[in-house]
Each structure stands twice: as structure tokens, then as C-alpha cells.
Amino acid sequence: MDSSSPKPHAILVCYPLQGHVIPTIHLAIKLARKGFTITFINTQSTHTQITRKSGDGEEDIFSSVRGQDLDIRYITVSDGLPVNFDRSLNHDQFMACLLHVFSAHVEEALLKIVQSKVDPPVSCLIADSFFVFPGKLAKKYGLRYIAFWTETALVFTLYYHLHLLKLHGHFDCIGMREDPIDYIPGVKSIKPKDLMSYVQETDTTSVCHHIIFSAFQDVRNADFILCNTVQELEPETISALQIEKPFFAIGPIFPPEFATSGVATSMCSEYECTQWLDMQQQANVLYVSFGSYAHITKNDLIEIAYGLALSKVSFVWVLRPDIVSSDDPNPLPEDFKGEISGRGLIVPWCCQKQVLTHSAIGGFLTHCGWNSVLEAIWCGVPLLCFPLLTDQFTNRKLVVDDWKIGLNLCDKNPVSKFEISEKIQHLMFGEASDGYRNEMQKAKETLANASRGEGSSDKNLDSFISSVCK
Numbered sequence: 421m422d423s424s425s426p427k428p429h430a431i432l433v434c435y436p437l438q439g440h441v442i443p444t445i446h447l448a449i450k451l452a453r454k455g456f457t458i459t460f461i462n463t464q465s466t467h468t469q470i471t472r473k474s475g476d477g478e479e480d481i482f483s484s485v486r487g488q489d490l491d492i493r494y495i496t497v498s499d500g501l502p503v504n505f506d507r508s509l510n511h512d513q514f515m516a517c518l519l520h521v522f523s524a525h526v527e528e529a530l531l532k533i534v535q536s537k538v539d540p541p542v543s544c545l546i547a548d549s550f551f552v553f554p555g556k557l558a559k560k561y562g563l564r565y566i567a568f569w570t571e572t573a574l575v576f577t578l579y580y581h582l583h584l585l586k587l588h589g590h591f592d593c594i595g596m597r598e599d600p601i602d603y604i605p606g607v608k609s610i611k612p613k614d615l616m617s618y619v620q621e622t623d624t625t626s627v628c629h630h631i632i633f634s635a636f637q638d639v640r641n642a643d644f645i646l647c648n649t650v651q652e653l654e655p656e657t658i659s660a661l662q663i664e665k666p667f668f669a670i671g672p673i674f675p676p677e678f679a680t681s682g683v684a685t686s687m688c689s690e691y692e693c694t695q696w697l698d699m700q701q702q703a704n705v706l707y708v709s710f711g712s713y714a715h716i717t718k719n720d721l722i723e724i725a726y727g728l729a730l731s732k733v734s735f736v737w738v739l740r741p742d743i744v745s746s747d748d749p750n751p752l753p754e755d756f757k758g759e760i761s762g763r764g765l766i767v768p769w770c771c772q773k774q775v776l777t778h779s780a781i782g783g784f785l786t787h788c789g790w791n792s793v794l795e796a797i798w799c800g801v802p803l804l805c806f807p808l809l810t811d812q813f814t815n816r817k818l819v820v821d822d823w824k825i826g827l828n829l830c831d832k833n834p835v836s837k838f839e840i841s842e843k844i845q846h847l848m849f850g851e852a853s854d855g856y857r858n859e860m861q862k863a864k865e866t867l868a869n870a871s872r873g874e875g876s877s878d879k880n881l882d883s884f885i886s887s888v889c890k
């Protein structure tokens with residue numbers, strides 16, 4: 421940053437879901453390291469979940485990096501619901517608050533900051549692109565709006581061009597076309613089954629649809645878009661988006677020190693897995709996790725459990741208490757634990773990055789959340805894909821069809837324990853296993869190269885900063 425230009429001060433609003441909280445916290449630190457003043461707006465609920473699990477009652481989740489002379493200020497606001505309200509069980513009510521109520525709380529906080537004549541003065545608003553209000557708010561207060569997109573460029577462009585999908589009969593119409601889509605700029609061809617779940621649905625009146633429609637109208641007002649992807653992973657899509665908007669691929673946003681980065685980002689208590697993993701053979705354990713948000717049907721969960729048992733592979737399984745529903749916190753069959761007799765470790769939540777970096781891990785059965793995909797690539801762990809919701813179907817296409825760093829858990833519906841067991845064996849020890857590992861190694865190098873000094877992500881971040889400071 422040019423020392424004569426005023427220091428940029430960004431208000432950064434974090435989306436209150438785990439998979440967004442993690443990259444947003446890392447973005448705050450990254451920008452602060454580059455000389456930004458950041459005022460980080462967190463919801464009271466996210467704040468409470470992060471600090472409660474560490475038990476230290478911290479006022480500020482950034483306290484551990486304060487010693488590094490970073491100017492990160494921190495405030496919390498309500499998302500419109502009581503702090504301890506079960507947002508997983510009452511998902512639509514929670515989303516409705518984010519759609520209708522949350523912006524009022526953010527605006528109140530923003531106004532207070534702007535009116536208090538802070539130093540340096542606030543120059544921009546950075547907010548998750550899934551919010552429906554930042555473009556309007558930024559305009560009202562004369563700030564630049566920087567949209568932060570935590571998913572892939574491919575998913576961004578598909579949402580951005582929803583009107584084209586509708587026009588061609590691939591979205592929101594009677595008798596939706598089933599042939600591949602080849603008219604989205606920068607996307608060679610994609611099958612309708614690989615679109616995000618919300619785009620595949622025939623009822624488009626849900627609260628999530630409202631959020632997506634409004635958010636992608638609002639994002640058209642963004643001055644810049646920051647995306648947690650890597651230029652070399654999605655070159656054509658990114659180039660096409662750059663014709664529309666200043667679009668910067670700056671991922672992976674997590675710090676290179678990865679597992680040991682000390683900043684609290686987890687909204688649940690992390691169970692220790694290292695001791696158990698230390699006792700396992702190298703590359704012999706399958707890590708199983710379906711992320712922070714999606715639910716799974718009880719039937720599928722039971723098939724997966726018996727598939728794991730049949731496969732005879734050792735595993736660590738993150739089984740969130742709400743994975744089926746918070747109403748059913750113990751969904752596994754009674755006899756399951758007996759069937760796996762010491763071969764598996766089941767925990768409600770863990771430090772995923774720590775688990776993935778452990779040498780005992782040889783594969784990852786994943787829902788294909790974008791953070792999980794990036795983390796697995798960073799660690800060189802091949803993937804077995806079981807997408808459940810939202811962008812995960814589109815991420816699966818990138819992982820399996822384009823990058824060839826993994827395979828599908830099931831090619832047929834409904835899922836069966838026999839196929840699951842076979843696919844697990846295939847990923848971990850099958851003949852094709854080396855192929856996935858080799859491709860994964862290449863992808864890993866791509867990520868490492870992009871993140872080091874003078875790599876594409878580092879350069880893109882610098883070029884974003886010089887554009888903002890102009």
C-alpha cells in the first residue's frame with residue numbers, strides 16, 4: 421500500500437454460518453496484515469458460540485492476534501433472534517431474520533461508527549455476497565461495496581446468470597430442460613444435475629430462494645468481488661466474470677500455517693482426535709464429515725454407517741448432533757458401535773484442519789462444502805463425494821469430473837451400504853487410488869503456488885488493494 425494514501429477502513433460483516441465465519445475471520449486478518457483497519461461485525465449468537473466453547477468469555481475473538489499490531493475492531497449485533505435460539509432446528513425462521521431483520525441491526529451499528537468520526541474514516545463495506553442489503557447500504561452511506569464470495573467462481577457465475585438459466589428453460593419453469601447448459605459465459609458445459617440444489621428445485625418460493633434472488637440483485641452494485649478460489653483452478657470462469665466486474669480470486673483464504681493458526685473460528689467444541697490418530701497406520705484412516713449446515717436423512721445415515729462397518733476401514737466420523745435433526749441427536753443404530761469395534765472414532769465436532777493434516781488420514785468422505793474441498797486439497801487428501809445441499813453438487817462436478825481428485829460415493833439412488841463399502845475400499849486402497857492421489861498432488865501444488873508471495877492469489881489481493889486505495 422502506498423504510504424501517502426489514506427489507510428482504508430473497512431466494515432466487514434460476517435454471515436452467521438460456520439462455513440462463512442471461518443473464511444471471513446481469515447479475510448479480516450489478511451486485510452489487516454496488509455494495512456487495512458477492519459471493524460468486524462459479528463452476530464451476538466456467532467460470537468457467543470465461538471467464545472462459549474473456549475470457556476474463556478473473551479470479549480473479542482481477535483484477541484490472540486492483537487499482539488501482532490493489527491487494527492481490527494470488533495462489535496456484535498443481534499441477528500433478530502434470541503442468542504440461544506436453535507437456528508438449526510428453526511432454519512427458515514433464522515433465514516427470514518437474515519432476509520428481513522438483520523440489515524436494520526447492521527445499519528444501526530454502521531451509522532454509529534460513521535457518525536462517531538472514527539479514525540481512519542470508514543471507506544468501504546465488505547460483506548458476504550449472500551446478504552441482501554450491503555449494496556444498498558453502501559450506496560446510502562457513500563461507501564464502496566466489496567462483495568465477499570466464499571464459494572467457487574463457477575457457483576457465483578451460475579447464480580449471477582440465473583436470468584439466462586430461466587430464459588433457456590433450465591430454471592424456474594414448467595418442464596425444465598435436462599440437456600447440458602452451454603451458454604453461461606466462461607462455463608463450457610454443465611449438466612442440470614450439477615447445478616446448486618436451489619436451482620434444481622421446482623418450488624422457488626422458499627426463504628432461501630428469496631435470499632438468493634435478492635442477494636444476486638444486490639451484488640450487481642458491488643464495486644469489487646473477492647472470491648475464496650484460485651485463479652488456476654477456474655481460469656475460464658474467472659476471466660469471463662472479470663469482464664462483468666472487478667473479480668479477484670484470493671483463495672485459499674486460510675493462513676499457510678493452517679492447523680495451528682490460533683484464532684478462534686469454531687462455533688462448536690472441538691473433540692481431540694490426535695491421540696487416536698497417532699495410533700493408526702499411515703494413510704489408513706478415512707475422515708468422514710458432512711460439514712456444518714446440511715442435514716442428512718436417517719435412512720442415508722444408516723446406510724453410510726453400515727457401509728463404513730462393511731468396508732473394514734478405520735475412520736474418524738464427525739457426527740453433528742443435528743446431522744439428522746436437533747430433535748434426534750442419536751440417530752445411529754444401537755448395534756453400530758459393536759460392529760465397528762474400536763476401528764472408528766465418532767465425535768460431534770473436531771478441528772478438521774488438524775485431522776486432515778495428520779499422516780494417518782488417507783481419504784475424506786465429504787459433503788463437498790467448499791471450505792472442506794480447499795482444506796483437503798491443501799493437505800493432499802483425495803475425496804469421496806456425497807453432496808447434500810446448495811453448492812455441494814456443483815463442487816462435486818469440479819472435484820470428480822474436472823479435477824479428478826476424487827470419486828462419487830454413490831452413482832445410484834437410494835444409497836446402499838454395499839456400494840458405499842465398495843467405494844470406500846476403492847478410494848483408500850483400489851487400483852485407481854494412486855490416480856486420485858497424483859491428481860490431488862497437482863492440485864495441492866496449484867494451491868500452494870497461488871498462496872505464496874508472488875503467487876496468483878497474493879498478487880490478486882495486492883491488485884485489489886491498490887484499486888481500493890485509488
Ligand code: UDX
Nearest residue numbers: 439440570711712713738769770771772789790791792
Ligand atoms: C456450506 C457450503 O456448502 C459451502 O460450500 C460454503 O462455502 C459454506 O457453507 P459447510 O457445511 O459449512 O458448507 O461446509 P464447508 O464449506 O466445508 O465448511 C465447514 C467448515 O467447518 C470447514 O472449514 C471445516 O474445517 C470446519 N469443520 C467441519 C471443523 O472445523 N470441524 C468439523 O468437525 C467439521
